Amino acid sequence: MTDKQRDIWKNRIAVFFAWVAALLFFFPIFWMVLTGFKTENQAIAIPPLLFFEPTLENFTEINERTNYSKFALNSIITSFGGTLLALLIAIPSAYAMAFNPGRWTKDILMWMLSTKMLPAVGVLMPIYFLAQNSGLYDTKAVLVIIYAMINLPIVMLILFNYFREIPKEILEASRMDGTSTFNEIRQVVMPLAWGGIASTALLSIILCWNEAFWSIVLTTTDASTLTAFVASFQAPEGLFWAKVSAVSTLACAPIVVFGWLAQKQLVQGMTFGAVK
Amino acid sequence: MNPALVRWLQAPSIVLLLIWMIVPLSMTIYFSTIRYNLLYPERKGFIGLSNYEFFYTDPSFYPALINTLVLVGSVLIITVVLGLAVSLLIDRPFWGRGVARVMLISPFFIMPTVSALVWKNMLMDPNNGLFAAAANALGMTPIEWLQDFPLLSIIIMVSWQWTPFAILIFMTSLQSQDQEQKEAATLDGAGFWSQFYHLTLPHLARPISIVILIQMIFHLAIFAEIFVTTSGGPGVQSTNLTYLIYIQSQQAFDVGVASAGGVFAIILANIVAIFLIRAIGKTLTV
Known part of the structure; x- marks a missing residue:
């Protein structure tokens, strides 16, 4: 590998870890938003649900309850x-x-x-x-x-x-x-x-x-x-x-x-x- | 502008802040020297330093002090090290950098009570939380985070909120780093660590010390995260000084002792503030 190739790979690895960090830090927020679109049963389901049919029920019910x-x-x-x-x-x-x-x-x-x-x-x-x-x-x-x-x-x-x-x-x-x-x-x-x-x-x-x-x-x-x-x-x-x-x-x-x-x-x- | 007008324009902010500082402060100091419990309003009078003695001989005082120091110290180490690492990683052009940046700093804007609830319920809950699900999937016993590691749990939550702050500050100051110097160093064959040690770290020395001092001021006063998650427990395992004083005033109704604690908190914060003010003074040009 030439020096230039090595630099490119170093850069790619850094970018990879930058994205890993970004995804990890953002994950709790993503999960919170996602849970807002679940039903109460889906929200506490085990194993946790990543894919589900989203509902707006929580947002409409917030004001009633x-x-x-x-x-x-x-x-x-x-x-x-x-x-x-x-x-x-x-x-x-x-x-x-x-x-x-x-x-x-x-x-x-x-x-x-x-x-x-x-x-x-x-x-x-x-x-x-x-x-x-x-x-x-x-x-x-x-x-x-x-x-x-x-x-x-x-x-x-x-x-x-x-x-x-x-x-x-x-x-x-x-x-x-x-x-x-x-x-x-x-x-x-x-x-x-x-x-x-x-x-x-x-x-x-x-x-x-x-x-x-x-x-x-x-x-x-x-x-x-x-x-x-x-x-x-x-x-x-x-x-x-x-x-x-x-x-x-x-x-x-x-x-x-x-x-x-x-x-x-x-x-x-x-x-x-x-x-x- | 004539000098009289200048004085009049400045007066409101100075007078209001002076009142805001002096009135409550002198009341706290006064309360701390009298016997004053809302449950026994008839017993009053000057008692010297007894409230202070009561505050620091309280069996909760020593654990709360240690918890405060551990909390502040650990969060500082985590946020500064992680903040440095991440800001160096994203200090290069790449596709989607703006999005990654926004994702990284977002936790700082989440209100503390919300982030405490998200961590407490959806992530750390031993039955239905994500961490428990991950542990189960790996065949391990889920950890009862808030029960068994209350202080560590708080440290994790606060670090999640404040690492983005460190990233934001370091990222901003890295942008003002001399790129030519770095390129010259690369041409001379200086490796990453030697560049980091000789160029980047000296450049970031000031921002690092500012981040440390500001976080100390804020973390000495951590309240909402504890209030929402552990209520200082189990026992006093996650009670810090702020929470202890809050308990003294709102649950034991002992105004005198709570005020003595307040004076102690003010002195502690002032020790940090002196250094912070000095650091700020160097940059403020008039």
Whole structure:
């Protein structure tokens, strides 16, 4: 074998193992989706069924037997609400910091990121009492507020990095024309930063949607999100594998797609900007 | 912009985060020094460090601490080694690479309660699960995963979710590696391992340390996977610190002890956070 042939074979072996890894990692998701299309008996059949006549019964029955749409709506409201609130707070601040950095800007940003590193369980009791005493326990509002606060540091950082990439000359030109700051943000900065804001929102929605600690601790029935709803199937009597799989498939599908779209922001956001 | 306006625009985020940090934190510290059990509301008062003493002399504390360290340590080793291997494998052009990439990172986007249920029921269930079916087909006795190896089961679930994170980060930084340097090394006859050791590993040193630190922060706080699958059991075999504190507060209703535990968790996370903040500080340009 020549060196070239050897390289080709090495490459083929690497590609083979890459696919093996991809199939192994994806398999549990594939199996979950597949089980969602089985009947309950097929779902627990031994040996497990790979080929069967698919049924849509689980997806149609979810709403009759459970309050799926209520929980889905709660998830949508809390993750979009939390994201929107975080953006509203973060956009002006990140804008000011990016275009007028001061002596403390870096320290402020670092401090903000450090609040994200506080373990939730460390403030479990205070948040629990504050929610109870303010009447916000088991409401969507409390989750919106908490999701906004826990994602604010990451949203700030990514927006800051986006705003910094906007050339300052454009702003100076518009300032010469006598544009007010509000109009400057609205007419000049926003159109340029729009893509960045949208993908930041996408990342924030993913993180809110999959948040499990606060939604389990702070809700009982009214405001439970899909993560808490799925957790309620943990009991042994909840052995409806096909239905749980159908619920899980519906709950995860949109976010997995969002995740594929927001890979770049995810890398930046999850590493606090340390890897771009 | 005039300086006053700059300050006003920055104020909301800074003030809100300051409140979000200081109010709950000082309440936790305050609760941790008073006698405060929801079952005995009449007994109150300052008791110094007794809650801390109670928390760390609790027979569950030591196992929970060890479980936390084993959990974090094993997941770190698995995710970093697997993540490195897989990201190197797919760091080459091949047909369907985009699809393979998407399949590899997907587990990271599955909500933790769902992935815990999928593993607990459909894969690890000793009667109807796939692993049991595979064991039966091979003539072996199915393993009672959650019963006999609860901590290992959690480690497997969490690693499945977080290896994709490591892959994603390493993949991203491999793209910025100097290809000419690698080609030159190949021409000079440097083999795979020598290239890996002298070029790739130094290039990935920073991403690796970032991945380790970030995972430490998140894995110290693992909750949903344990809540859904083992509830910390059998006994305390899969209870970590987060779950222990949750039990203290939600089942024993002991606010004081749970808060002392919370302070301990915060200190533990801060030890990691100091290093993480330093690493981030080097890349943040203002």
